[in-house]
Amino acid sequence: MQRPLHLVLLSLGLAVAGAAWAQQGTPPTAPTAKHLHAIDPQQQIERLTKHLQLTPDQQAKILPILQQRDQQLQALRSDSGLKPADRRAKAMSIVQSSDQQVDALLTEPQRTKAQAMREKAMERMEERRGQHMPASSSSSGGHP
Secondary structure, X not given: OHHHHHHHHHHHHHHHHOHHHHHHOOOOOOOHHHHHHHOOHHHHHHHHHHHHOOOHHHHHHHHHHHHHHHHHHHHHHXXXXXXXXXXXXXXXXXXXXHHHHHHOXXXXXXXXXXXXXXXXXXXXXXXXXXXXXOHHHHHOOOOO
């Protein structure tokens, strides 16, 4: 049960990179620690730069946000005292906060494209979750 939760946390964390996560396709059976390092903040900023045409100034401001998010998600992953639902809620909060910070640094066209990338990544993540989890688990996956 923990591996699918970590896949969800990772997928949410990587939703900022949208297409980057969708292209990775890391299977949920891989070690969790490697999942978190599969696309590090530097790789994420490179993919965001490619897909959103980030300026050097935007890159310099967004990279620390991605690094902080990565650190927070790693700390959350190692906190064994949390219930899975609480861990997921905290992860979602971390991701939403970092998404808002990133969005504040984007132009309107970039924001629109970033949102579309996130939505597409979430759809693909849900499809993968449905392939690797029993139907009863995936049907309630979107609600805490």
